[in-house]
Amino acid sequence: MEQLTILLIVIPLMVAPITALIPSEKITWLLTLIVCLISLAISSYILYAVIDGSHVIYELGGWRPPWGIEYKIDSLNAFVALIVSGIGCLACLFGYRSVPDEIEEKTIPLFYAAFQLCLLGLLGIALTGDIFNLFVFLEISSLATYALISMGKNRKALTAAFSYLILGTIGATFFLIGVGFLFAASGSLNTADIANRFSTFEDMQLVETALIFMVMGIALKAAIFPLHSWLPNAYSQAPSTVSVFLSATATKVSIYVLLRILYDLYPIQYWVDMLLPQIMLSLGCVAVIYGSYRAYQQTEMKRLLAFSSVAQIGYIVIGFSLVNQLGLTAAIIHLFNHALIKATLFIGAGILLYRANTTELGSLRGLGKDMPWTFAAITLAGLSLIGVPGTVGFVTKWYLLEAAVEKGMWIVVITIVLGSVLAIGYVWKIVENLYFRSKRKTHIQDVHSGDSGIAKAPKTMVTALWIGAALCIFFGLNTELSFQAASSAASALLKP
Template sequence: MDAYTVLLVVIPLLTAPVTAMIANRHLAWAISLLSTATVTVIAYILFREVSSGTVIHYELGGWKPPWGIEYVIDALNALVALIVGVIATLALLYGKKMAEREIHDSQLHLFYAAFQLVMLGLLGMALTGDIFNLFVFLEISSLSSYAIIAMGQKRQALVASFNYLIAGTLGATFFLLGIGFLYAASGTLNMADIATHFKQFESMTLVLTALLFMLIGLALKAAAFPLHSWLPDAYTQAPTMVTVFIASTSTKVAVYVLLRCLYHVFPQDYWGDTLLPDFLLLSGCLGMLYGSYKAIRQISIKRLLAYSSVAQLGYMVVGIGLNNDAGLTGTVLHIFNHAITKAALFMAAGIIYYRLHTTNLEHLRGAGKTMPWTLAAFALGGLSLIGVPGTAGFISKWYLVQGALAQQNYVVAAVILIASVMAILYVWKVIEALAFDGKTKLHVHQVGSGKDIVPSMPAATVVCYVMVLACLYFGLYTQLPLEAATTAVTSLIETGGAR
């Protein structure tokens, strides 16, 4: 079982260069799908193994930590790895035709290779127990993300990728400097070893500097307010498949790393009585309100969903700031729930873009009459984003409100409810435009006919509905994510000393 751990990283590491050398786009896609599907199966096996509280340790090259690199699999990062694998596989199944239209044939095999490298980086970030190795994987995922975002159809994709590169480079620089300061203080890079001997060097100013630098770097990577400016353009201008994948995984993995650092590297006793929890609560609440407000003002579905992600990331940051078991459970659940919800919504938006060549609401009046299944998918995904009871989004928000009330922090609880009401407004804005504002029904024409709309894609619609049904299923049957979240939070509390 331990050997399966390293396969999660080795498989995409081997298949990515093979894909890059194959010019046939269909074969490149097939290899990528095989790679992601295999990773997903292995991630699920590991998840079932550790969901009850078991922890798997794998020492690379037989070198014992802290001298060697160690992979550590517990309920939390196994859930994150499973999310990454599932979303990557479904994105490939969903977006094949879209990628072939949005990306030039000569670049498709390189696109699929870079796609696998993004997945490799995210998996490595989730699994490694070595903090410098974490930085290496962070850079692999970031550099690959810049490349696949830049492959978007419009010139704005290059600008969006460049802005993301600048923000990502700053974030990585801060994070690396923090690692350097922490290494200078502790003399080790193994996370567990740092935590074990933390009392020996916690009084050093260098340690506090390391914490602040690492937090800034991870906040940039997670697009936490107010360090979110790269996200709307990146999500809007990237190829459809890329948006579905990175919007559902990239920032969630960064939030996971933030959790890991705050509880498995820096003990809660060290930072819990500082202003950090209050700052996280302030950042999360402002992010919820600002992201929701900006989403309401958007006229592009993709950009609306991008600002919605800023708001939803605010929920996760608030859960960390609450620093109690209910708040942390809400954060872990929201990592999972928002991943499937945002995948469903961006898939629906992608189908609209593929068929109508736009996501501008002014040009989509009444389009839902021709695409009722897509409209229904967006509406059901929107219910989960709002947090309607019976959907996945409700469960995580319920725990976050409980966490706020447990501390008698009624302001935070009110902000969560207000942001959820604001979500109703921007979700309804899309549904109203698609369903009610059209004067006449659009008609489907063949591709290349010069008309308004092209034929539907049954495969993409089926995959979209898989994610939509997941939003409903995990809203009614919460056992899988809730057990994993509860086990993960128990481990965080025992390790980091959360209240």
């Protein structure tokens, strides 16, 4: 079991350089899919082993912590690794036809190599128990992400990638400064070791400064309001396969890091005394309203979904800022639920882009009637985003409302309800334009409106879309796995 954890890092690390050297786009795609499937299988097996609250520990090179690097896997690590590898499989399946359409042929092997390195970085962040090693994996995933965003044929992607690079570098620098300060105070980089000895150095000013720097750096990486400005352009201008993968994983893994810092690295009472929960709760509530309103204003589907992510991240921030069992459970469940919803919706947007060469809602009028199966799956995912009963979105909002009522936070209850109402508005914009508005009789970016070819989306794309849509319903009705994993993780984080 212990050796399996390191395979999640070793396999993509070994396969990525090989992938970059293979000229065949189909072989590179197949290698990437195999890596993602193996990662999913290992993550699922590990989650099954630790969901009862047990741990799996792997010491790299046989060096015992705190001197050596330690991988310590509990239900939270394994749950996040499952999200990353599962979404990687969906994105890869979707990318079989999308990548050749949106990426220059000569750069496709490099694209898939960068995709594997991004997967490697995100899995490494989830598994490591060493905060400097975490920074290393954070940079691996970030550098791969910058490259992935910039590889699209759309020249605006370069501007989006450059903006993300600048802000991402600032975030990583802040985090590294915080790690440096904490190391100067504690003399250790191992999370468990620092937590165990925290009382011996907690009075040092460096410790509080380190927390501020680390939280600011990771909040920027997680696109927590108001540090979200890089996200709309990055998601909307990136190639569709990249949008699917990043929208569902990158910010979720950053929030996972924030949870580890606040609940594992530092004692809860330490940052509660700093009024951090009140600050984060306020920002989360504003993010829900602001992100939903800005999403409603958009006329382009991918950009609409990007602003929706700002709001959904707000729900997660609200959850862990309530600092109770139900709230933290809701936040962790939403890491999983939102990943499913947003991956499915971006796959839908990618299919529309593939067939019509645009995701401008005004140019997609009536297209849903020509693509009924694609439209149906997008609608199901949209209902999940709103939080309709029977979908994964409802599960999160129900637990969040319970947690807010338990704490007497009625402003949070009002915010969640208002956010859901606004979500109805921007999801309806998509549904209305795709189905209820009359078809355009003009050309849609060189494709005739109503052309029979529009209705024939590639099977791999439609399969990926319906897998996502089906999972949105399945985990909305059968919440046992997600709730058990999230509840186990929340209980472990809340233990002193």
